[in-house]
Amino acid sequence: MAKLLLGLLLALAILGTTSAGGCVQDAEDMKRECKQFELFPANPKLPPSAACCAVWKRADVPCLCKYVNKEVEKVWCMEKVVYVANYCKRPFQPGYKCGSYTVPLSM
Template identity: 55%
Template sequence: MSMAKLLGLFLVLALVVAARADECEGDRQGMRTECHKYALFPSEPKIPPSDACCNVWKNANIPCLCKRVTKEVEKIWCMDKIVYISQYCGKPLEHGYHCGTYTVPALGQ
């Protein structure tokens, strides 16, 4: 394989890796823009999210977002409110699902 082809292949692989690293950055930005006021502490009261927040949630790559939830994020975003948003918006997180270190409880808990 020529050096030019090898360099081209490396460039393509680098772009694929970079794209995957940012695959849910748009979702993260949407959550910050549209949902933050519904998801911040304290855990009560829970305020019904806006249609714009629900649209972000319904279209978001939730597994990707949850992989990026750190303990620092969990200090800012109330995960109980995230579960509320998910239920309210019609795309609920399942009982036992892990988002960061948070485990979604059974309904009513």
């Protein structure tokens, strides 16, 4: 699991510091502050910490979602990611695609 997360961060780092620069820091911050609330299993869903919500409020979510793939989705529970985003008052729009995951029309 750690290899997959490291791979995601490495891929972002390789892209450079121009458009992906914020993504690298956001990915590191998300891993540090939110992983305990967003990893499998899907239940229980726990309210995230204030530090995790602070990351969500400033993260470049569209940039992060570009790098979500099937391997990432094996580690990060996208259902929990959507839950945390909603809890932190930065919800995904229904139908939004983050990697190959599509946010359900009703949660």
